[in-house]
Amino acid sequence: MSTESFITFYMLLPLVAIFVYYFYSERRRIYFLQPLEKEKVFRCTQCGMVYTDDSEVELSPCPKCGSPNEKIKF
Numbered sequence: 001m002s003t004e005s006f007i008t009f010y011m012l013l014p015l016v017a018i019f020v021y022y023f024y025s026e027r028r029r030i031y032f033l034q035p036l037e038k039e040k041v042f043r044c045t046q047c048g049m050v051y052t053d054d055s056e057v058e059l060s061p062c063p064k065c066g067s068p069n070e071k072i073k074f
């Protein structure tokens with residue numbers, strides 16, 4: 001192995017490592033955050049319970065008392 005290719009190899013190695021780390025952390029972020037983004041937070045107006053449900057649902061029944069509730073807007 002010549003000196004030039006040796007230097008090139010050791011300069012590319014950290015770049016490849018950063019790319020691989022970025023790729024895996026981005027994949028992990030998507031894997032963990034996607035279910036959270038699909039869920040919306042609801043607070044029951046009757047009993048005050050806070051729970052989550054699908055974001056597509058406009059009115060979600062409370063799991064405790066069954067009263068329909070609108071999603072909380074932050």
Ligand SMILES: [Zn+2]
Pocket residue numbers: 044045046047048049062063064065066067
């Ligand atoms: Zn309730």
